[in-house]
Amino acid sequence: MKILIVEDEPISRRVLEVNLVGWGYDVTHATDGHEALEMLQSPDAPTLVISDWMMPRMDGLTLCRKIRQMHVAWYIYVILLTAKGAKADVIQGLEAGADDFLTKPFNREELKYRTRTGERITNLERRIRELANTDDLTGVSNRRAFMEIMSMEMARSRRSGTPLSFILTDIDRFKRINDTFGHQAGDRVLQHFADILSASIRPYDTIGRYGGEEFVVCLPGTDLPQAESIAERMRMNTEKAPFMALEGSEALCVTASFGAAVYTGNPLDTIDLFIKRADDALYQAKHEGRNRVRLQREG
Ligand SMILES: [Mg+2]
Incomplete structure (x- = not known):
């Protein structure tokens, strides 16, 4: 499964990357929201995004909003990285369309299981979409x-x-x-x-x-x-x-x-x-x- 990491800090990006690759994910990255948005348009783009909040050019919150406005036929699951314990951040993030949050610096196990949750949901969504688009008998498009x-x-x-x-x-x-x-x-x-x-x-x-x-x-x-x-x-x-x-x-x-x-x-x-x-x-x-x-x- 493909994951897009959007993070401007090289060290944090590297930590995310090493962990996710270690768990078998196929990881690509962008350094700001602009770059991420462009990458997400292509038909084989990742459907799970882990994005930092504070970034140059376009921050994570704006990226989230833009993703929700995008006209793509599939669901993009977004995990936002937030500062520890900032309740107001979570509310703002939810309002912008984030699916889940990870506090920075993150806990390895938490990263693993929140990513898995995202994977489960995007897989389900894909399965539902396939069923809705397929002719039962022959397996071609309906x-x-x-x-x-x-x-x-x-x-x-x-x-x-x-x-x-x-x-x-x-x-x-x-x-x-x-x-x-x-x-x-x-x-x-x-x-x-x-x-x-x-x-x-x-x-x-x-x-x-x-x-x-x-x-x-x-x-x-x-x-x-x-x-x-x-x-x-x-x-x-x-x-x-x-x-x-x-x-x-x-x-x-x-x-x-x-x-x-x-x-x-x-x-x-x-x-x-x-x-x-x-x-x-x-x-x-x-x-x-x-x-x-x-x-x-x-x-
Ligand atoms: Mg940042």
């Missing part, structure tokens, strides 16, 4: 979480001027699988298909379950020809991987159809229009006989 990521990626695409692609895919004749083999087999087909999709993407891509047997893929920094080849790979991998619906039954060939669209940063182009273009392409793929990839129409 529709709400996926749409949030898509909006973020569209905003990023507008800022950076890089294309963003989107794939909408649907398992062919899924109803027939359900009707023939039952819903349990149908569920296994959904899991099987989600696994194939997940194996075909890059680490920064996102897969979501859009509903029923429809899945969606968000591909940042990807133009339409690249999206086409990713969709084609997914289509082939699906076709190539026969699925055993029931124990000892005959292998079932599952196929899927794909529609792909690209977003190039036009601010008038909404998320709904973007999805509609992929949906039209998917409709075309189905209409032309399924098990194929179709792209949005030009223009």
